[in-house]
Amino acid sequence: MSVTVSTTRSRKPKNFPLYRTLPGFARDPLKELERISRAANGEIVRLDLGIVRPLLVTRPEHLQIVLRERSDDYARDGIFWRPLDDLMGIGVLGGTSESWATSRRVLQPVFTARNVRALTGRLADTINEAVDELDAAAQAGRPVQASREMARIVNQTVVRIFFGGKIGPAEIGKLDPAFEAVIASLAFRVLLPFMPETLMPRGRSYRAGIRAIDEVMYGLVERYRDDPGEDLDIFTALCRARSAEGSGLTDKWVRDNLVGMYAAGTETTATALSWLWPLLCHHPDVAERLYEEIDRVVGGDRVRPEHLEGLTYTKQVVQELLRLYPVGWQFPRVAVRSGNIDGFPVKKGQTLLISPYLTHHLESVWDRPHEFDPDRFAPERASGRHRYAYFPFGGGPHQCVGNHLFHIEAQLIAASVLSRYRPEPVGPVPSRPGMGRTLRLEHELEMRLVPVGERK
């Protein structure tokens, strides 16, 4: 679809009033947003949600303006982001635009494709070890839970590449439940931004979680800050970072960035990978092609960095999975000044709802958008697509720094598990996402992992 974006003609956004949308939002908020997005068909529309009246922006040409071309006019701020302030502090996911810029300047080079490749050997070893722990259940024919196992494997992996050997089991044991408690309560904070702190659901476990995270993180900073060594882990890179003037950055800065990246990198990756299993159960044809590739490339080996190059269909499956279920499904912006997008007026202070989930499901942008078809990402079909037709990792100055890391992790985890086991569902297989801060499975998937070779 090619669209001319005008800055002169004036257009009025269609309004979706609360009395029309409320019943739908009460039944299934995500479905209601999908309905509105379909009705808007790429035009900018206004949602009247009572206390906020965001503009819904879904067309790739408009997204390019908001996220990249005029990103200074549309800030990552507002009631959807403020609940994260306590947790993220002055790191890359919080603070002011100046503190963000310092963090971004330091972090971007740490996560380049080249640097991430240097971590791939360590990633593969940690993933293989975490996948070994599935063997007892697989041999006994005992079902496992897809999301829970993905979270375990991803957490073990992220801890290793973030902290190398610097963190001990007791600290890890403290960190995991603390993040779980904080993330569970963030959903309430995002949905109830006006609720006083004392009445906030799960407020006590949230505060206890933050205290536990601080104890572990500041403890690590104290032990290693002055002598972090030469290891390739992310914590070492943060300890060695210098400001633009050449001085070291504060302990709080190191803590806030570690926390921000840990929070941004674990739940998203684990949730995305939990979608692999229901998709394979629902699409046996895709599953067979994937198994064929993994058997051919990895076979009976333990997965290694050298296998990545041959795992091209695996990569397409992961890309298409993130098209259907972009787990960071919405990330709003707030207009810093009044202006217009393609003739639609935008007032200073107005919230803009940006959602890869909605854009990825637009019929004007994607052919058969609800079908799972990894061949969309075959190189010959992907060329010519608008940059913002597919944006699970955002775009512009705030584009996700974990993009390469996610892809390598995802391919290695899929290949490590599937070179050894085939999933067989036990009970219902989820097909709709549940709406929260990320796009999770609507319910857990119980599956048996049948050792390769034992399959009928």
Ligand code: HEM
């Ligand atoms: C499936 C996996 C992931 C998804 C879908 C995802 C999605 C996103 C999205 C949509 C944004 C942009 C937010 C915005 O513009 O407002 C973002 C930013 C970010 N992501 Fe990710 N992410 C993933 C994995 C990771 C990983 C593994 C890391 C780090 C280890 C990471 C670190 C970050 C950081 C630090 C930012 C903020 C960048 C900035 O504001 O400059 N993400 N991510």
